[in-house]
Amino acid sequence: MSRPLSPTVAACPVPSTPTATVLLAHGGGGRLTHKLVDELFLPAFANPLLTPLHDGAVLDLGSARLAFSTDSFVVKPLFFPGGDIGSLAVYGTVNDLAMCGARPLALSAGYILEEGLGLETLTRVVASMAAAARRAGVAIVTGDTKVVDRGKGDQIFINTAGVGLIPPQVEIAPRRATVGDVILLSGDIARHGVTILSQREGLAFETTLESDAAPLADLVATLVATEPSALHVLRDPTRGGVATALCEIAAAAQVGVQIDERAVVVRDPVRGACEMLGLDPLYVANEGKLLAVVARDAADRLLEAMRKHPDGAEAARIGEIVAEHRGKVVMNSQIGARRVVEMMSGEQLPRIC
Numbered sequence: 001m002s003r004p005l006s007p008t009v010a011a012c013p014v015p016s017t018p019t020a021t022v023l024l025a026h027g028g029g030g031r032l033t034h035k036l037v038d039e040l041f042l043p044a045f046a047n048p049l050l051t052p053l054h055d056g057a058v059l060d061l062g063s064a065r066l067a068f069s070t071d072s073f074v075v076k077p078l079f080f081p082g083g084d085i086g087s088l089a090v091y092g093t094v095n096d097l098a099m100c101g102a103r104p105l106a107l108s109a110g111y112i113l114e115e116g117l118g119l120e121t122l123t124r125v126v127a128s129m130a131a132a133a134r135r136a137g138v139a140i141v142t143g144d145t146k147v148v149d150r151g152k153g154d155q156i157f158i159n160t161a162g163v164g165l166i167p168p169q170v171e172i173a174p175r176r177a178t179v180g181d182v183i184l185l186s187g188d189i190a191r192h193g194v195t196i197l198s199q200r201e202g203l204a205f206e207t208t209l210e211s212d213a214a215p216l217a218d219l220v221a222t223l224v225a226t227e228p229s230a231l232h233v234l235r236d237p238t239r240g241g242v243a244t245a246l247c248e249i250a251a252a253a254q255v256g257v258q259i260d261e262r263a264v265v266v267r268d269p270v271r272g273a274c275e276m277l278g279l280d281p282l283y284v285a286n287e288g289k290l291l292a293v294v295a296r297d298a299a300d301r302l303l304e305a306m307r308k309h310p311d312g313a314e315a316a317r318i319g320e321i322v323a324e325h326r327g328k329v330v331m332n333s334q335i336g337a338r339r340v341v342e343m344m345s346g347e348q349l350p351r352i353c
Contacts, residue, residue: 029239029285030344052173053252055099055235058166067102069093070161076351078125078155080199082192082211085158086128088287088353091215092238093160094136098217099234099290101172101224102164104136109143109160114153125156136215138162164217169228174252176232181321182299183257184292186219186306187212187314188265189242193284194273197349207269214288219311223292226305230298235291238353240344243282245291246329247343257329259319259341282331283344285352293321 025032042050049057056069073089083091090107097104109129113122133140192211197203216236223231233253237245242264250257266274266281274281288311294302299317306312324330329341 024350025346027239028344028346028348028350029244030346032346033239034343052175053248054173055096056102056164058100058173065166067097067100067164067166068161069096069100070159071096071353072157072159073353074154074157074351075196075353076154077196077199078121080195080211081208082195083213083287084125084128085156086125087132088213089158089160090129090132090136090138090140091213091287092353093162094138095216095236095287095290097162097164098215098220099172099236100164100166101170101220101228101231101234102166102217103221104138104162104164104217106139106141107133107160107162109140109158111143111145112153112157112159113145113147114155115147115150117155122156125158129158132215136217167224167228170224170231171229172231172234174233174235174249177249177253177255177257177293177321178232178295179255179321179323180296181232181293182296182317183246183259183319183321184294184299184303184306185242185264185316185318186216186290186292186312187288188267188270189237189286189289190266190270190274190279190281190284192287193241193349193352194270194279196285196352197277198273203273205269205273209269209273212286212288214311216288216290216311219290219306219309222305222309222312223302227294227298227302230295230302231292232295233291233293237286237289237291239285241281241283241285242291243280243329243341244344246341249291249293250327250329253321254326256322256325256327257319258322258324259329259331261331261333263316263318265314265316279348282341283348285349287353296320 056067059066195209195211235245306315
């Protein structure tokens with residue numbers, strides 16, 4: 001089903017010396033993003049709720065636990081096959097809440113609009129957000145609008161924040177990855193990033209590429225209903241792709257991660273595009289897939305539950321948590337070789353979400 005993943009990652013290089021300015025790579029989800037968080041934001045805002053660096057903060061409110069998350073969307077182009085900035089803004093925050101094990105309840109929507117933006121474009125985006133919210137089962141309950149001078153923005157940027165309720169018995173966090181756990185992936189990878197790139201650069205392929213953008217809360221609810229205590233970590237591999245998400249898990253839990261290249265599904269058109277462009281699919285963004293690190297004795301049941309759900313029909317067991325090479329990710333290739341999978345350096349594709 002798949003050929004060896006290219007070891008080459010086309011990306012803007014990370015500077016070898018400190019930089020005094022913000023680079024595109026600071027927003028790419030890779031090393032410079034983590035450096036910015038670790039050296040600037042964490043020391044400034046340090047508190048116990050922020051320290052875990054989960055996909056959202058988990059707030060204990062008496063007998064209830066809430067997940068709270070926020071995200072900003074600057075994707076270019078605004079509209080692409082399979083989605084647009086409006087649906088992406090809803091799904092992105094819904095999925096971050098779901099990665100905490102939460103059932104999303106409500107969202108806010110903040111718009112930064114550039115003077116001169118066509119009202120027809122704004123109407124399309126708002127209608128798409130409303131449809132996406134209905135699909136995801138959440139309400140957009142508050143918001144804000146600001147307008148900047150012509151030429152001082154790029155049509156429209158959107159921020160969404162959301163809250164969700166975490167069921168009892170659910171304890172999901174990156175640090176909970178445990179030696180012996182199994183890693184599940186809900187489907188094929190790299191479609192979103194390759195779709196955005198093809199639209200941005202005007203590339204044509206024999207098969208139409210579509211983003212995988214989708215809400216994942218219902219799939220997570222299925223997993224929670226199946227084996228809540230067996231779910232240790234959930235991550236949606238957006239910026240930086242599967243590789244960076246796994247590196248984050250390995251670092252947070254100080255465990256080794258081992259994956260099998262043959263188990264990672266990359267559709268042929270996506271693989272062909274990546275090979276042509278010199279991209280490694282492992283590092284390309286996804287917007288409708290999740291990684292689940294689960295207890296070994298429940299892995300088969302959880303995998304079966306995922307495959308019965310429309311958003312997990314192609315789910316696969318791609319690896320495990322090991323005691324060796326703690327803090328690192330190692331991949332077994334199809335040809336029998338092993339290579340270390342590093343966190344993404346630089347920026348493969350800016351403004352992907």
